[in-house]
Structures are given as structure tokens and as C-alpha cells.
Amino acid sequence: MRCLVTGVAGFIGSHLAESLVAQGHTVIGVDAFIPYYPRTIKEQNLSELRQNPNFSFQELDLRTAPLQPLLDGIEVVFHEAATPGLLLSWQDFELYETCNILTTQRLLEACRQTKGQVTNSSNSSPKVILASTSSIYGADVTGPETTKAQPVSPYGITKLAGEHLALAYYHNFGIPVSILRYFSVYGPRQRPDMGYYRFIEAIAKDKVITVFGDGKQTRTNTYVTDIVRATILAARPADRPADEQFQVGEAFNIGGRDEINVLEVLQLLEELIGKKARIEWAASRPGEQSRTVANITKAQQMLGWEPRVGIKEGLAAQIAWQLG
Numbered sequence: 001m002r003c004l005v006t007g008v009a010g011f012i013g014s015h016l017a018e019s020l021v022a023q024g025h026t027v028i029g030v031d032a033f034i035p036y037y038p039r040t041i042k043e044q045n046l047s048e049l050r051q052n053p054n055f056s057f058q059e060l061d062l063r064t065a066p067l068q069p070l071l072d073g074i075e076v077v078f079h080e081a082a083t084p085g086l087l088l089s090w091q092d093f094e095l096y097e098t099c100n101i102l103t104t105q106r107l108l109e110a111c112r113q114t115k116g117q118v119t120n121s122s123n124s125s126p127k128v129i130l131a132s133t134s135s136i137y138g139a140d141v142t143g144p145e146t147t148k149a150q151p152v153s154p155y156g157i158t159k160l161a162g163e164h165l166a167l168a169y170y171h172n173f174g175i176p177v178s179i180l181r182y183f184s185v186y187g188p189r190q191r192p193d194m195g196y197y198r199f200i201e202a203i204a205k206d207k208v209i210t211v212f213g214d215g216k217q218t219r220t221n222t223y224v225t226d227i228v229r230a231t232i233l234a235a236r237p238a239d240r241p242a243d244e245q246f247q248v249g250e251a252f253n254i255g256g257r258d259e260i261n262v263l264e265v266l267q268l269l270e271e272l273i274g275k276k277a278r279i280e281w282a283a284s285r286p287g288e289q290s291r292t293v294a295n296i297t298k299a300q301q302m303l304g305w306e307p308r309v310g311i312k313e314g315l316a317a318q319i320a321w322q323l324g
Helices: 011-022 039-045 087-091 093-114 154-173 195-204 224-233 262-273 297-303 311-323
Strands: 002-006 026-031 055-059 076-079 127-133 177-182 208-212 218-220 250-254 259-261 278-282
Touching: 002 011, 011 026, 011 224, 076 093, 087 093, 087 154, 093 127, 093 154, 127 154, 154 177, 177 224, 195 208, 195 262, 195 311, 208 262, 224 250, 224 297, 250 297, 259 262, 262 311
Parallel strands: 002 026, 002 076, 026 055, 076 127, 127 177, 177 250, 208 278
Antiparallel strands: 218 259
16 A cells, blocks of 8 residues: 655654554655654654655645645555644644645645546545544543534634545545544653653653643543554555445544543552652643543444553553653
8 A cells, every 4th residue: 555644753643654664555754844843853753764665755845835746656645744732723823724724625635636547546536534633522522423523722623624624525526535533642752742741751850740720631542553553444445345435434533441630640650650740730721621531432333443552551651762
């Protein structure tokens, strides 16, 4: 399978590309190195990939670069590129609008223009796997994919817009798309702005941890290798017979099993690191979710996917990477 991975230098994108090449697939990776966090970190994420002959890299900006040449011979597009994070989305909406909406539309349009030209099928476009987020649901997330989407942050709004664009191109132009709503991803290479990374660093270095709200916000966190497995399972080739395309045009919740709140996470990290956390309290952040529990029944039934890594095992692996 010849694949395109956008946002390949990021946390999830780099893990995904490594798994794909390990399975014998050819991967073209693209990244714009938008300075949400230091480029040096992203370059390190690519260090192993750059040594693999089945991987090639192009530095380009999906907001402006010609995209049709990028899709030559591509069978599956894994669209992981996006500007993440909650707080910055209130401050720089244009960045989120262009990175999360415009890039998705341009990529889908390039797939439409490419339709009929791909080498593996004369009448289909590359399949698109769109990485989305539980943030599209809103403050409390406990239900299935049919739950009404009510995002409470600009970030969530832009990601929901990307979903609507993907489904519009599917229904109007037959672009095969699948949407994966990731729930609180963690593990080695986690972004330095994310909670677990900051908690681990603070405990290890005796720094103060700011807990927003009452610390009882819960998540069903998802280990990065479980995310990667689900993403690849959704990428069955676009030229399969219709009765094998059941996952096309569908959205899937992809989340772990262990519901845990912030204070419980800190206690677990104290146990694993062997040091006490220093905590200060602050008001809740605008648009923050209070409870996200992944209902993964659909992914279990239609993708044959199950999360494998529990929270204690996953945190231990992240600690080993981060402090090693």
C-alpha cells in the first residue's frame, strides 16, 4: 500500500508512519513544522523514519502547496495534520481555521481532482482517513457516534467542520472517507504542552503543577499504539468490493478503557516516579471537557479493534521515554 501521512513529524503521525513502514507499506510523509512547539522535537520524531528506504519526506504547507502531485499513486491518505490544543484556539482562530479546515478542504479537493487517475483503480480516489477528536462532542462525552456534536471550543468547532467537509466530499463526489475521533492520546513523543507530559516533568523536577477546576475531570485515555492500530484498521484499500467498504463514510470513537480523573493520574504518577507532586489550584479553563468516556462499540464491531494498553502500563512507558 502506498500511503500519504500528513503531520508526519507529530506525536501520532510519526508513530503511524513507523508502523506502516514496518508492515511493508510505502509512506510519503509531509509536515510544515508550524511552530506550535519546537521543530527540534519534531525532527527527533522523524529520526528513525528517515533511515527507512520505504519512507520519503516532503516539507510543505498544505494550506498553500500544490497537492495533486503529492497524491500520485497514493492509495490511502492519513490526514493527521492539524493545529491541536484548547487555549490557543481562543487566541488565534485564523491559525486553527486555516490548519484544520482549509487544509482538509484542499486535500479532499485534490483527491477529487485525482479521481480516475490513481494507478490501482481507474475510477476511485485515494481513501482518506481523517483524524478527528472527542472535542467535537462538547463538555460531556459518554455516548456513541450518533451523540449530538456540541463543541465548546474553537478547536472543537474547526475539527467538526473538517468532519463535515469529509462527509460532503464522500456524499457528493464519492471520495471514500473514514473519520476517527481520538480520545486523549498519550505515550512516548506526547507533545510537551499536553497534560501527562507536563505532569511527569513537573514531578520529576519538583515543579508546581497547576490543576484547573476541581481535578475531577475524567478521561478514557488512549495509548498511542492503540490509536495507530485503529487508524490502520480503518484504511482498507479504496478499491475493495462494496460489501467490504462498510467503514467508508463512517465516524468511529477510538478510546481507551480506563476512566481516570486528574487527581488519580497524579497519584499514579507519584507511585511510578517515586516522588510527590506539588499542586496549586486554578479556575477551570473555558471550553474544557468535564468527562470524556469513549463508547467504542462501533469500532469493536466494524473495525475489529480493541484497546490493549492500560493506563498504568502506558504511563510507565511514557515515563521511561520522557525521563530516560
